[in-house]
Amino acid sequence: MLKQITVFLENKPGRLEGVTGCFAEGNINLHALSIADTTDFGILRIIVSEPVKAAALLKEKGYMVKTNNVIAVAVGHSPGSLHKVVQKLGELDISIEYMYSLTSRHNDHDVIVIFRFDNQEDVEKRLTDSGIVVLGDNLSEQLI
Secondary structure, eight states: EEEEEEEEEEETTTTTHHHHHHHHHHOEEEEEEEEEEOSSSSEEEEEESSSHHHHHHHHHTEEEEEEEEEEEEEOOTTTTTTHOOOOOHHHOOOOEEEEEEEOOOEEEEEESEEEEEEEEEHHHHHHHTTTOEEOOHHHHHHHH
């Protein structure tokens, strides 16, 4: 299981810069991000090298922050690789809440997809049991 930080940002210039500035000051590496927006605010989902420290820094700066668990799945970088994972999710009757991806320089997996499901713990075990490579909370080490 992997920790993800969700930050709620006003749709105003400089708000994302404030978040990335916190990470630069705290020497925290940003691995992945996804931004979804609404009329008044954005939802920034991020995977960082030190989620506890990052969340604390953001809260100190006044950001509304939530931390939750997500699942990182290793996917090959070839046609059909993601389809195989999504197909397996369908076979297991697992619904995806949201997902986003990042690349890796790791020899065994050069694409990683971050998934959020309703029942994270149950899904993680079912995926592992079905042969899908689920990465642990040491994602920083698994990216190189």
